[in-house]
Amino acid sequence: MTTGMTQGMVLFLGMVRRGEFESLQALGLSLGVLVDTNSKQRLGDVSAFAHVDRFNFSRPLPELIEKVRAIQQQHGLSCIFNVIEFYVAQTAEVAAAVGVPGIAPLAARLCLDKSAMRERFHQRIGASAAARFVAVESEAHLLASANTFGYPVFLQPANVSASMWSTRNETPQSLLANYRAMLAEVPAYYARLGQSDKQLVVVLAEYLEGINTSVDCLIDREAKVYTTPPVDVLTGRDVGIDDFHHFARLLPSQVDADKQQELESLAIAGVLALDMTCSAAHVEFIGPRLGEIAARPGGNRPRLLDLAYGIDTLRGYYQVLSGQIPDLTPTRKRAAAIVTPFAVAEGDLREIRYLDRIPQLPGYLYHEVRAQPGQRVGLSRDGYRAPLYIELVADDEDLVRSSVDEIARWTDLYQVD
Numbered sequence: 027m028t029t030g031m032t033q034g035m036v037l038f039l040g041m042v043r044r045g046e047f048e049s050l051q052a053l054g055l056s057l058g059v060l061v062d063t064n065s066k067q068r069l070g071d072v073s074a075f076a077h078v079d080r081f082n083f084s085r086p087l088p089e090l091i092e093k094v095r096a097i098q099q100q101h102g103l104s105c106i107f108n109v110i111e112f113y114v115a116q117t118a119e120v121a122a123a124v125g126v127p128g129i130a131p132l133a134a135r136l137c138l139d140k141s142a143m144r145e146r147f148h149q150r151i152g153a154s155a156a157a158r159f160v161a162v163e164s165e166a167h168l169l170a171s172a173n174t175f176g177y178p179v180f181l182q183p184a185n186v187s188a189s190m191w192s193t194r195n196e197t198p199q200s201l202l203a204n205y206r207a208m209l210a211e212v213p214a215y216y217a218r219l220g221q222s223d224k225q226l227v228v229v230l231a232e233y234l235e236g237i238n239t240s241v242d243c244l245i246d247r248e249a250k251v252y253t254t255p256p257v258d259v260l261t262g263r264d265v266g267i268d269d270f271h272h273f274a275r276l277l278p279s280q281v282d283a284d285k286q287q288e289l290e291s292l293a294i295a296g297v298l299a300l301d302m303t304c305s306a307a308h309v310e311f312i313g314p315r316l317g318e319i320a321a322r323p324g325g326n327r328p329r330l331l332d333l334a335y336g337i338d339t340l341r342g343y344y345q346v347l348s349g350q351i352p353d354l355t356p357t358r359k360r361a362a363a364i365v366t367p368f369a370v371a372e373g374d375l376r377e378i379r380y381l382d383r384i385p386q387l388p389g390y391l392y393h394e395v396r397a398q399p400g401q402r403v404g405l406s407r408d409g410y411r412a413p414l415y416i417e418l419v420a421d422d423e424d425l426v427r428s429s430v431d432e433i434a435r436w437t438d439l440y441q442v443d
Contacts, residue, residue, distance in 0.1 A: 034102030035076055036344060037094065039120065040083060040113035044070045044394075045329040049338045050107075058101060060093065062113070064220035068396065077101055083116065084220025090116060091123045098124055105347035109328075112219065114138055114321045127247065127347050129305035129321050136300045137307075137321040140184040141229050143300065147316055150299040155292070156316040159231035168205055168230060169198055175232040181205060183212050184227035189270040189406045190215075194233055194263075204407075215409055236313020238264075239281055241293040242327045242339060243307040244354070246346045251294045252354055254331055254339060255279065256286050257324070259310075262405065265434040267370055271406035274365045274430045275326055277334035278423060285314070292316060306343045326364045333362035333391070333419045361389075361423035363430050366412035372404030373442035378414060380436050387429040389420035403442060413440065 036050060038059040047057060047070060058077030061069060064084055072078050077100070081093050097103070103126050108117035114134050121128030129137075136142055141161040148155065160171045161184065172179045172195070181204055182192040191208050195201040208228060216224040238259035244252045256279040262269035279286065293309040296316050308324035310317035323339055331337040336357030345352040369375065375397050384393050397403055397413030404410040416433065418426045433439075 034104035035097075036105055036107050037077070037097060037103055038107045038109070039094075039117050040108065041065045041067045041110055042070050042072065042107075043067060043109075045326070046070065046109045046323075046340065047072075049328075049332070049340050050344060053341065053344075055104075055344070056101065058097065060097065062220070064218075067110075082220065083113070084222070087116065087119055091120055094120050094124055105344065107343070107347075109323050111138075111320055111322060118321075127304045127349070129302055133301045133303070133305070134321050137302070137319055138185050139227065140182065140318055141227060143318060144229075144231075144316075146299050147296065151292075151295050151316075154315070155295070157231040157234050157312075159229055162205070162228040162230050165202060165205065168201065168228075171230050172198065172201055175230070178233040180231045180233045181208070182229055182231075183208060184229045185224070186212065186215070189261075189272070190409050191407055192270045193407050194268070194270075211409055234312040234315060234317075236311075236315070237281070238317075239279060239289060239311045240275075240324055240327070241289055241309045241311070242324050242331070243293055243297055243309060244339070244342050244346045244352045245297055245302050245305050245307060246352070247304050247349060249298060249303050251297055252342070252346075252352050253290045253293060254327075254337055254354055255335065255356075256281055256289055257327065257330060260430070260434075262368065267368070267405070269368065269405040269407050271366070271368045271412070272325070273367060273434065274363050275330055276361075276363045276427065276430065277330055278359075278361060288314060304346060306339070306346075326366075329417070330362055330364050333417065334358075334360050360419055360421055361426040362417070362419040363389075363426050365416040365418065365430055365433050367414055367416075367433060367436070367439055368405050368410065368412050369403035369440040369442055370405065370437070371440070371442045372408055372410070373402070375399055375401050375403045375413060375440060376443050377441040379439055379441065384416060387416075387418065387432060388425045389418040389422075389429050391417040391419050393417070403440060 035056040040062045056076045062083040118131040118134035193204045242254045258276045260274040297307045308320040328339045342352030394415040
């Protein structure tokens with residue numbers, strides 16, 4: 027394997043946000059971004075990028091490939107970088123077309139289809155590796171499958187990230203209501219993002235009990251897997267809210283050492299089952315079983331792993347794309363958390379309370395308001411994202427976790443009309 031830096035620009039596809047490029051910039055790499063004109067995400071500070079351009083990602087794939095080829099001719103490309111679920115498939119297809127390293131398009135598609143993904147887990151790892159599931163064909167099929175699994179059951183779209191429209195259902199009545207809401211709302215969500223031709227697939231699964239953890243991996247060209255320490259995840263349900271959004275991500279994990287080793291082994295088995303190479307992977311667990319795997323770094327994981335351990339997963343991702351051995355060596359040991367509280371009530375945001383208290387929290391480092399008055403807010407199950415982002419870091423783990431608990435007690439954080 028090579029040990030030097032690959033020549034050419036690192037091109038982000040779709041979007042790049044704060045915390046997703048700074049360490050690459052510090053290495054002196056030439057960076058570029060092709061911003062999706064449909065994206066509602068907040069663009070990071072790309073003022074020092076060598077190339078910034080915009081493109082409508084709802085246009086046909088050949089047009090996107092030609093756009094990237096033009097950038098390649100102008101700047102050269104060392105690799106194409108993606109950190110967002112929405113652009114996994116396009117990144118894989120474009121990388122293959124222009125001849126730079128990346129995950130194979132077939133593996134990328136497996137990572138985007140929760141039904142096909144779980145089928146592969148069952149085939150290659152075993153029936154106990156992940157929850158039993160079905161791709162729903164009709165209301166009758168939905169109810170019959172729920173009776174087979176036994177209530178409660180878990181309902182979600184097969185190809186939407188961040189637990190959006192994911193629900194725990196105790197009765198046939200709630201299951202039908204959530205299924206119908208998904209059929210009505212998710213296609214409209216696709217259309218808003220410029221993917222009106224995307225087909226909704228609904229997955230019903232047995233409901234798994236257990237704590238939520240995640241392990242991020244890097245996979246090189248020879249399918250060697252490198253893992254990072256497990257991250258504990260508090261969902262909305264863990265803090266008393268009937269929703270599966272990620273309320274907080276915390277390091278260090280409270281999972282004991284033996285269990286951490288088991289999760290690491292299962293993460294490696296999972297990414298290999300999906301034939302992932304030359305990629306990052308975000309592996310989610312419910313208890314000791316695989317939840318799902320994404321072909322990208324986990325949301326906020328590069329930032330969290332850096333805050334707690336000084337692990338630079340973005341550099342590692344660049345290294346595997348460049349044919350190098352990724353360096354995931356910890357350089358410090360601290361506790362850290364990233365907290366993203368959601369609005370419990372759906373409606374128009376009037377005010378965010380306690381903004382003056384956030385900087386006073388023990389371990390406070392940074393916060394960012396991501397929704398403005400008048401903007402529609404709500405829970406992840408209804409298709410919304412968090413209006414607030416908070417970073418905490420300290421030498422004392424108890425101090426960080428106490429601040430997370432304090433935020434969870436702010437049940438009236440958002441005033442909604």
